[in-house]
Amino acid sequence: MLPLKDGDKPVVHKLLSSGCCARCVLRFCCVSVQAAYRKPPQETLEELRVFIGNTENGKSRQSATHSAAGSPESQNAVGSDPPGGPPIKRVKLEPAEPGAAAAEGDAAAEVKVEEEESGVCVACLGILQELSGPNQAVKIAERVKEGEYEFDTLVLSVSLPAQLCVREHSCWLHVKKELREKSSALGKDDVVPVKEAFKWIMQGLVAKELGGVAVVIRSLFEVSVEFTHPETEADCHFLASTCADCFKPTKNKQSVFTRMAVVKALEKISDAVFLKHYAFPPPRPSSSCVPRDVQCLHASVFIAGRYNKFCRSLPQTPWLIDGERRMESSVEELIAAPVLSSFRAAGFNFSSSGREDVDVRTLGNGRPFAMELLNPHRSKLSREEMKQLQETINESSDKIRVRDLQIVSREAMGRMKEGEEAKTKSYTALVWTQKAIQSQDIAFIDGIKDLTLDQKTPLRVLHRRALAVRQRVVHRMNTRYLDPHHFHLELKTQAGTYIKEFVHGDFGRTKPNMSALLKMDTDILELDVESVDVDWPPSIPE
Amino acid sequence: CVEQTDTEATAPSVIDRYYTRWFRADMKGKPCEDHCILQHSNRLCVITLAETHPILQDGRAIKSINYQISNGCSRLNNKVSGKFCTSVAFHSSTWPVNYSPIGGQFLTDFAPLCRITCTDETEYTIYSCIRGRLLEVNESILETPTLLLEKPSTEGYIAVILPKFEESKSITENLLSREEFESVVSKR
Numbered sequence: 104m105l106p107l108k109d110g111d112k113p114v115v116h117k118l119l120s121s122g123c124c125a126r127c128v129l130r131f132c133c134v135s136v137q138a139a140y141r142k143p144p145q146e147t148l149e150e151l152r153v154f155i156g157n158t159e160n161g162k163s164r165q166s167a168t169h170s171a172a173g174s175p176e177s178q179n180a181v182g183s184d185p186p187g188g189p190p191i192k193r194v195k196l197e198p199a200e201p202g203a204a205a206a207e208g209d210a211a212a213e214v215k216v217e218e219e220e221s222g223v224c225v226a227c228l229g230i231l232q233e234l235s236g237p238n239q240a241v242k243i244a245e246r247v248k249e250g251e252y253e254f255d256t257l258v259l260s261v262s263l264p265a266q267l268c269v270r271e272h273s274c275w276l277h278v279k280k281e282l283r284e285k286s287s288a289l290g291k292d293d294v295v296p297v298k299e300a301f302k303w304i305m306q307g308l309v310a311k312e313l314g315g316v317a318v319v320i321r322s323l324f325e326v327s328v329e330f331t332h333p334e335t336e337a338d339c340h341f342l343a344s345t346c347a348d349c350f351k352p353t354k355n356k357q358s359v360f361t362r363m364a365v366v367k368a369l370e371k372i373s374d375a376v377f378l379k380h381y382a383f384p385p386p387r388p389s390s391s392c393v394p395r396d397v398q399c400l401h402a403s404v405f406i407a408g409r410y411n412k413f414c415r416s417l418p419q420t421p422w423l424i425d426g427e428r429r430m431e432s433s434v435e436e437l438i439a440a441p442v443l444s445s446f447r448a449a450g451f452n453f454s455s456s457g458r459e460d461v462d463v464r465t466l467g468n469g470r471p472f473a474m475e476l477l478n479p480h481r482s483k484l485s486r487e488e489m490k491q492l493q494e495t496i497n498e499s500s501d502k503i504r505v506r507d508l509q510i511v512s513r514e515a516m517g518r519m520k521e522g523e524e525a526k527t528k529s530y531t532a533l534v535w536t537q538k539a540i541q542s543q544d545i546a547f548i549d550g551i552k553d554l555t556l557d558q559k560t561p562l563r564v565l566h567r568r569a570l571a572v573r574q575r576v577v578h579r580m581n582t583r584y585l586d587p588h589h590f591h592l593e594l595k596t597q598a599g600t601y602i603k604e605f606v607h608g609d610f611g612r613t614k615p616n617m618s619a620l621l622k623m624d625t626d627i628l629e630l631d632v633e634s635v636d637v638d639w640p641p642s643i644p645e
Numbered sequence: 646c647v648e649q650t651d652t653e654a655t656a657p658s659v660i661d662r663y664y665t666r667w668f669r670a671d672m673k674g675k676p677c678e679d680h681c682i683l684q685h686s687n688r689l690c691v692i693t694l695a696e697t698h699p700i701l702q703d704g705r706a707i708k709s710i711n712y713q714i715s716n717g718c719s720r721l722n723n724k725v726s727g728k729f730c731t732s733v734a735f736h737s738s739t740w741p742v743n744y745s746p747i748g749g750q751f752l753t754d755f756a757p758l759c760r761i762t763c764t765d766e767t768e769y770t771i772y773s774c775i776r777g778r779l780l781e782v783n784e785s786i787l788e789t790p791t792l793l794l795e796k797p798s799t800e801g802y803i804a805v806i807l808p809k810f811e812e813s814k815s816i817t818e819n820l821l822s823r824e825e826f827e828s829v830v831s832k833r
Contacts, residue, residue: 559781563663566687566807570725570781607659610691611785611792611800626659 121384124224126231130295137303229391235304244312246397254324256317262329265365266338270385277383323402330392341380342368404476407640408508409469415462441495447480454519467634473515507643529633532592537624542584559612575600668826669774688813694797706764707790714757720782725749749778775816777808
């Protein structure tokens with residue numbers, strides 16, 4: 104049953120004779136009954152032919168005798184009522200009986216439904232023809248199965264070549280003209296988009312191939328199908344001359360005729376100008392669109408935890424100079440390796456609440472960090488599995504340790520910055536003094552509270568940071584005398600305080616500094632981070 | 646991973662650990678007007694007076710330090726703003742780095758940095774010694790000139806210059822290494 108009305112007949116006639124496939128004809132007739140698109144295209148084509156053929160025959164039959172058998176019910180078709188279609192007149196699918204054919208043949212000859220030989224549709228470039236159906240669903244499902252993804256639902260997204268918009272626009276203008284003569288309006292939004300029809304056809308088929316998984320509108324797992332059609336790419340080019348400001352030159356060599364740009368240009372262009380440049384019907388292509396490889400993408404998963412660093416020759420992130428690795432491994436790589444393996448993810452982004460230098464250890468509860476895992480093939484791990492993963496990381500190296508490892512939300516990444524700027528940190532430094540000291544010489548330091556420092560950007564980072572003066576507070580200090588030239592200095596400071604520069608003075612660019620306080624040259628030999636005072640991520644009892 | 650603890654009485658200083666000392670002797674032909682350039686491993690250069698410089702000899706005292714080197718140019722007006730490539734995070738490990746200072750005056754080897762007048766009326770000009778962008782001049786010595794005499798290699802530094810990335814190795818071609826400099830001095 105085709106939910107079509109009499110008024111659709113000239114449209115159907117025009118589109119079929121211009122090279123549109125059956126399903127595109129349904130689209131331009133605003134057929135929103137999904138089931139209509141799921142029938143085999145050949146079947147729909149037959150129904151359409153009968154639809155327009157019969158009417159003409161019906162008319163001529165009325166004026167002639169009633170001897171012609173065939174489909175006397177054609178004008179009063181009854182049948183199951185698919186929802187959504189105005190049931191004024193229905194065409195019943197019934198092949199004309201041989202006797203009727205003979206009688207109708209003469210009448211039909213008067214009509215001459217001219218159709219080009221069936222080939223690639225000029226509107227959808229084959230996408231709604233052989234490129235949608237059970238075979239394609241099998242191919243898509245195969246790609247999904249290959250990836251061995253873990254997912255509850257999926258969303259099917261489809262990307263169409265930009266020139267489809269141009270062809271669609273052309274067909275629409277001509278259908279509109281056809282209907283205007285019958286004083287019916289056809290808004291562009293009333294036409295069923297190719298994408299929509301494709302999904303109506305394919306979603307159910309793909310779902311079936313994947314064992315009944317729900318194919319929905321929004322999901323963490325996206326299966327993308329892309330079509331290209333190099334043969335007709337030039338269809339868009341005339342728009343560059345009519346709406347030059349829509350097409351900005353791109354930095355890469357990519358085409359400037361993006362879908363968005365083409366859509367924008369079509370919104371602006373007047374009907375008259377369009378029709379001058381682009382013929383109807385659009386030229387018949389010699390081949391269908393080419394489907395590109397199906398892409399599967401699972402939304403990122405986020406994990407967080409805290410790390411300790413016990414090694415004084417391990418950078419936090421990979422250390423490369425001129426593309427050459429200068430130091431073996433890094434904190435992030437040591438953590439990432441087992442994680443990527445467990446989640447079967449393609450890559451990661453690492454973020455932490457501040458950073459320590461290569462030669463600085465991170466003790467205590469460790470430093471909060473978060474990781475975004477890209478395109479994970481596994482997205483759900485149980486508490487037990489997360490514990491196991493944490494164990495694996497800890498056993499893999501004695502240079503680092505991870506705790507409180509857990510899956511978190513995307514917002515987690517933003518919380519890293521929060522901790523970096525707002526919270527206090529505690530350190531222990533091993534200080535060297537040029538002159539010999541005794542324990543009473545450094546006792547006064549313990550009494551200094553909330554010392555404000557003016558720190559110019561340290562020379563060691565001035566090549567990559569702007570020159571500025573930062574005020575930072577050292578909240579309190581505690582000294583532990585070691586020998587005439589060494590003592591341990593414990594400090595609790597505001598986030599962002601450069602400890603090394605506070606101890607050695609950085610050419611006097613941090614004031615006050617330990618050298619000035621002790622009135623002698625001082626240097627820092629070792630530094631440990633004792634605590635990063637951020638109460639996130641939530642701790643996980645072991 | 647081996648821990649390194651240093652308990653010697655004299656440990657390598659910050660300069661020894663992170664900087665390489667280069668020298669320019671007899672700047673512009675003036676006897677003994679030696680400059681010492683401290684080059685950090687991140688390619689930044691700190692311009693200082695070498696210990697052999699006349700200003701540091703014979704108990705001289707400083708009368709004035711002037712960064713106004715000509716009618717139109719004062720090194721104090723050096724405004725440096727940064728231009729960052731925002732798409733890359735900053736790590737000490739990336740090279741070249743995605744920051745380029747814009748606006749700081751670009752200097753050539755013989756660009757004057759400042760003029761120093763001593764109480765005995767002797768006048769000296771301190772020069773850039775290397776090509777690069779001026780990032781900072783030391784204003785502390787304007788307030789406390791004695792810093793220059795007491796701590797010429799650290800707190801009494803003159804200026805900080807950042808050579809172009811491509812030139813960071815070649816700038817040292819015109820400079821003397823410590824050994825070469827000491828050899829020059831010993832022949833005086």
